[in-house]
Amino acid sequence: MTLKPTAMDDVVNLMNMMKLSIKVLIQSALSLGRILDSDYPPLQQFFVVMEHCLKHGLKVKKSFIGQTKSFFGPLELVEKLCPEAADLATSVKSLPELKTPVGRGRAWLRLALMQKRLADYLKVLLNHKDLLSEFYEPEALMMVEEGAIFVGMLVSLNVIDANLCLKGEDLDSQVGVIDFSLYLKDVPNTGGDKQHEEITVVLDQKHYVEELNGHLSCMVGDLQIKVDSVERTNLKLMEELAAAIDRIKSLQEEQQQLQQENTQICEQSKRSVAVRKEDTKLELDTYKQSRQGLDEMYNEIWHQLKEEKRICMELEKELKLQTGMKTEMEIAMKLLEKDTHEKQDALGALRQQLDEVKAIHLQLFDKVKSAETSVQLQNELISSLEVKTNYLIPTSKEMEQRLQELEKARQEAEEKNQKMKCEFGGKIKSSEQQLEELGRQCSNLDRELKSEKEQRQNLQQELQQENDKICLLQTELQQMTGLKKELQKLEDEKKQLQKLCEEQEQALQEMGLHLSQSKLKMEDIKEVNKALKTTFILYPCGQTSVILGSESEGHSWLKDDEVTDCKQCQKEFSISRRKHHCRNCGDIFCNNCSNNELSLPSYPKPVRVCDACHTLLLQRCSSNAS
Structure with missing residues (x-):
């Protein structure tokens, strides 16, 4: 039965990840013997872990957009507490590419690492915990005693030379995901219980992070569906706008045709005046009537043109609003990612409240x-x-x-x-x-x-x-x-x-x-693919005998879905009590009932065997030897 990690477990996990990232970074930098740049993977992973450590236990601040939680707020205090950091703060604020507090905080960490003053600046913050209490919860990493250990580990980074170019980097939209493959490769192949425990701890952390990423990916998928619907509405509006523009063009063509017709009518009227001077009065009356009708048509077309222009302006405004909504949706997606972390912290707090209520x-x-x-x-x-x-x-x-x-x-x-x-x-x-x-x-x-x-x-x-x-x-x-x-x-x-x-x-x-x-x-x-049906063994006395595998003896290799309890101790299997096959009889046992190893005919190396098969095979070997 898996339980959610408490605040202290989070602190311990973050400290372990920080130790691993610093160790990998220093070892790789010393082995390469060169100045590190921003594309170096261990350095990128160090900044990701550093960001998670500074975000741990941050208080939520409400604004008109929504709830925000940024680690750049406590870093801004360094400028007031340490005058030497004034140049660092001004250079971060002067970068035009940075638009969010998260991007400014990432740039601040990179510049402090290049100055080799990152540990000194964070030590100044730890000495003023009364100011940090405005930004962090009491159980946060920067507020507990482990914060001093965390800052002490950063002192070893002074041996590294980094040359980071912040221009052109998109620090605002980067997603901080820890790559566990770097730390798994770094573990030495000594072969012992400590190595196995370290690998299991890292794998458990990886599984937990993968579950969180899956939950977040579901939320991102929902938001992506909403964004797609907004884009569809935008496409519809664009189509309507194109239709309106086509309509305006057709009206303009009609206006040109009417103007040509007017010119033609004027020429015909002049010719008729020259030819027929006698019927001038009648033709003048008809001409005036036709001219009045044409003027009315022209006025109506002009009013329609004005209305179409007004509709075009309204459609352009709606397009601007839709683009603004799209940017707000992107901001909301980022806020939802932050809310997931906050809900996890809230669950830990609720657990503590439950215990207090019981007391x-x-x-x-x-x-x-x-x-x-x-x-x-x-x-x-x-x-x-x-x-x-x-x-x-x-x-x-x-x-x-x-x-x-x-x-x-x-x-x-x-x-x-x-x-x-x-x-x-x-x-x-x-x-x-x-x-x-x-x-x-x-x-x-x-x-x-x-x-x-x-x-x-x-x-x-x-x-x-x-x-x-x-x-x-x-x-x-x-x-x-x-x-x-x-x-x-x-x-x-x-x-x-x-x-x-x-x-x-x-x-x-x-x-x-x-x-x-x-x-x-x-x-x-x-293991089943490796198993052979029959093998021959040469005994020390020189006699040879054929020993059949598990299938020839009548034992079937049981499937995992068919068995729920251990065959020997009858205990139910769970996440902590895993299933193990006996390589001799094919039945399923727990770890305690099958922790013996023997070399079988079908397996040249020692493999897992249950207790009953272990005693039986030992008796056979002793009888054959005698």
């Missing part, structure tokens, strides 16, 4: 659970506090009633004391003692009342705090409902994005299956 969803779910548990605990505390308050209210009322009763008893005792002082002198002491006891009881009751009041105030404060907490929890619950709705929307968007990703992955998987099947078919056809 947010889990956090919100945990928060909801914790909020619900806290609400339950708060409700339990509130119920317990309400029970306590209900229990303390009647006790406080009873204490107040007791206080009132004791105060009444005290007043009565004081009155009795006064009466007793008057009546009985000896019983004063006993009554005073009773009063003291009553006073003590009153003070104790006052203390108990104060403590009960304090407890009641504390409980009221706790109740108020709990009410505040309940209000806060209710607001949090309302926020949680809103967050749940947002989560639902995000889940819907996530499902839509997953559908898009699945469709694209299926398309890529089908393309990969077709490619792998075609490669396997080519390999199997080559």
Whole structure:
């Protein structure tokens, strides 16, 4: 199952391609030992890879034509940051052939390479990333740490001497396509796992670029159909214009004929005046009438000529408009090519957003659970506090009633004391003692009342705090409902994005299956053509024996379309788990079940054999040797 590359994978791929292009350029330049010109293929490929590196992560800017994305914007900052680059910027702007920012950027790179200051200028840009953030995304190559490595690799280009003539080159309309054949040829033939891995990486990159080119070619084909329709309408208008011109010519011929007829009529009238003087009045009247009719015809023809001229002017204006539309369509084609790159970046960003939404969803779910548990605990505390308050209210009322009763008893005792002082002198002491006891009881009751009041105030404060907490929890619950709705929307968007990703992955998987099947078919056809039906082997002991090939033993060479699972491990084949034929029995296995190699009678060199055939052939060899 193939996945689309992320922003970090793009950076790594671009760095690898830059290393390869610089390596090939320096090696070829040192081996040739001459000054490079603009027609040198490795130098052209270096500029193509350089352009892709500078375009990585560019922000889209909107204009009246549409969305634009050019790497010449950040390069213009070098003139402000480094005064030495002022001559370079003025020479680029003075070139009359360049009409687009892409062409100016390409010319800037070529002139900087000739000056051997390309690495220095880009290092100045990297030191001012706050200015680069206006042009690049945060995950762009020029904004991450790999940008310093990228600039460091460019320092090695100072050993190259280049003489590039920018006059006459069409830098605006060049298409930057990477030619992978140069880098495949450059790989040394050492024969090892590292070489195989490097070739597979480059081939994977090539397949990915070919798929992108196929998608872009489809879009270009659609736009070409539109351009053809516009050209057809232009041809129709041209035909109409030619017909109008022919009509104007015919009207002019008619006008000349009428003028000739007028001259002839005038001559005839003069002759008739000389011959017939008697009938002058009648002939003059007829002549005047005919002259009036001719004048009217002449005026009508003149008006028709004016209208035809006006129609011709309108047709010329429409032609100009159609040519303008054609140029706009060409610009739109270029913009569509840029939009494809932007959509790929957007897909990577959407993948990151999906992961972030999943993490947010889990956090919100945990928060909801914790909020619900806290609400339950708060409700339990509130119920317990309400029970306590209900229990303390009647006790406080009873204490107040007791206080009132004791105060009444005290007043009565004081009155009795006064009466007793008057009546009985000896019983004063006993009554005073009773009063003291009553006073003590009153003070104790006052203390108990104060403590009960304090407890009641504390409980009221706790109740108020709990009410505040309940209000806060209710607001949090309302926020949680809103967050749940947002989560639902995000889940819907996530499902839509997953559908898009699945469709694209299926398309890529089908393309990969077709490619792998075609490669396997080519390999199997080559190997089957080499296979022989019967061969003879001479054993060490001197005996000869005839060993039949796979076809003579009754084993058939299975086709790739007939098998979907490995015969031994029963695992399903995919892009990562490829099909391999056993050269002895002809069945299809995976790589793990057929990674043995033996020299068979029909194959002098060691070839792939399954595990079962490997053990069987080894047993035969050991028995024959014994």
